[in-house]
Amino acid sequence: MSTLATPVESTCSARTARAALPSSAELKRELPLTTATTREIARQRHAIRRIIHGSDTRLLVVTGPCSIHDEHAAMEYAHHLKDLNDQVGEQLLLVMRVYIEKPRTTVGWKGFAYDPDLDGRDDMAAGLWRARRLMRDIAALGVPIATELLQPMTAAYIDDLVSWAAIGARTTESQVHRELASGFPAPLGFKNGTDGGLGVALDAMTASAHGHRFFGVDEQGGPAVIETAGNPDTHPVLRGGRQGPNCDAQSVEAACRALELAGHRPSLMVDCSHANCGKDPFRQPEVLEQVIEQRLAGQQALTGVMIESHLEAGRQALSDELQHGVSITDGCLGWAQTRSVLLDAAERLAKASLSGSTTAGVPA
Numbered sequence: 001m002s003t004l005a006t007p008v009e010s011t012c013s014a015r016t017a018r019a020a021l022p023s024s025a026e027l028k029r030e031l032p033l034t035t036a037t038t039r040e041i042a043r044q045r046h047a048i049r050r051i052i053h054g055s056d057t058r059l060l061v062v063t064g065p066c067s068i069h070d071e072h073a074a075m076e077y078a079h080h081l082k083d084l085n086d087q088v089g090e091q092l093l094l095v096m097r098v099y100i101e102k103p104r105t106t107v108g109w110k111g112f113a114y115d116p117d118l119d120g121r122d123d124m125a126a127g128l129w130r131a132r133r134l135m136r137d138i139a140a141l142g143v144p145i146a147t148e149l150l151q152p153m154t155a156a157y158i159d160d161l162v163s164w165a166a167i168g169a170r171t172t173e174s175q176v177h178r179e180l181a182s183g184f185p186a187p188l189g190f191k192n193g194t195d196g197g198l199g200v201a202l203d204a205m206t207a208s209a210h211g212h213r214f215f216g217v218d219e220q221g222g223p224a225v226i227e228t229a230g231n232p233d234t235h236p237v238l239r240g241g242r243q244g245p246n247c248d249a250q251s252v253e254a255a256c257r258a259l260e261l262a263g264h265r266p267s268l269m270v271d272c273s274h275a276n277c278g279k280d281p282f283r284q285p286e287v288l289e290q291v292i293e294q295r296l297a298g299q300q301a302l303t304g305v306m307i308e309s310h311l312e313a314g315r316q317a318l319s320d321e322l323q324h325g326v327s328i329t330d331g332c333l334g335w336a337q338t339r340s341v342l343l344d345a346a347e348r349l350a351k352a353s354l355s356g357s358t359t360a361g362v363p364a
C-alpha cells in the first residue's frame, strides 16, 4: 500500500491579480525626462564606465540611505550630495543610493516601490509612480542615481534614470538577474554572495557580458521574448560574508587574481556596510579608511566604495512616529559624519596625486 498522501484538490487560488499597473511606456510618458537630464545621465554613465575601466582615476562613491521611505528626506540628502560633489568632484564621483526595493532575508518591508505609505496596503501603482517621480527630481538636480535591480519587471520603469545599478548578494547567482543585467543600459556591480563567495559574482559578470533571449514584458506591458546585447560594464562588489569582511589587502589581491583568471579586468567596489562592517554602520569609516590606505599604497583595482548613509545616524523600527531622516532598514552613518569622512578621503587622495605619487590612484 502506498504511504504517499492522496493529493487534495486545492479549492483556492494561491495567486490573484490584485490591481492593474501602467506599462513602463505609460509611466515614462506621464513622468518624462527633459533632454538636458537625459544627456546628463548619459554623461554620468560614461564617467562611471571610465572609472570602472581604469581611464578615470577618481573613486566612485555610491552613498545614501539603505532604503528610501520618505521623498522629502531623500531630496534633502540629494541636495547635500550635490553640494559636496562641488567640493570633492576632482577626486570622487558621488552617486546617490536611491533604493526603492529591498531584498529580505525572510520577510519584512520590501521598499518604497511596494509600500510607499508604510501602512502595509502595498499600493504598488503609487509606489512605482512616486519612485519614478523621486528619481526624476534627483536626476534633474544633476545627482547620479544608483539602485538595486530586484524585481525584473520594475527595472523597465526606471532604467532611463539610473547611472549605476547593483545586483544584490541574494540574487547575484540568479540567471534571471544576470539576464536583466545583460540588457541594463548602465554600469553595474554584482555583490558577492551572502556566504562571502566571490565566484557567483565572477560567473554573473561572464553571464551578463553575453547577449540573452528570455521571457519578459515589453514596454507596452505585453509578454515578449526579450533580446539583450550583453553588458560589458560590470564589476564585483565586495560586501563581506558569513566568515567576516573581505575588504583587507589580502582579500582584495585574491579578488583581483580571481578576476584575471576569469578573464575580467580587476576593478572592485568595496561595500563599507553589510558584512564588511559587521552590520555596525558606525564602523563604515574604518572600512573606507582601509580602501583609501590600499589606494594610497598603489592598489589601483579599488575603483569604488559604497556607504549606507542617511541624514541622521542609526536606524529605527517602522512605526507611526518616525524620526525624520533615520533609516527604517539597515543602520546608516549620519550625513555629518559621511561628509566629514568623504572630505577627508578626497583631501588625502588629492595630496597624494599632487605629490606625484602613482599610488594616489593614477594608473601608470
Ligand SMILES: O=C[C@H](O)[C@H](O)COP(=O)(O)O
Pocket: 066, 102, 103, 104, 105, 106, 107, 108, 274, 329, 330
Ligand atoms: O541592505 C539591506 C539588508 O541588509 C537586506 O535588505 C536584508 O535585510 P534583512 O536581513 O533585514 O531582511
Ligand SMILES: C=C(OP(=O)(O)O)C(=O)O
Pocket: 066, 099, 103, 148, 167, 168, 169, 170, 191, 239, 271, 274
Ligand atoms: C541589500 C543590500 O546589500 P546586500 O545585497 O549586499 O545584502 C544593499 O546594498 O542594500
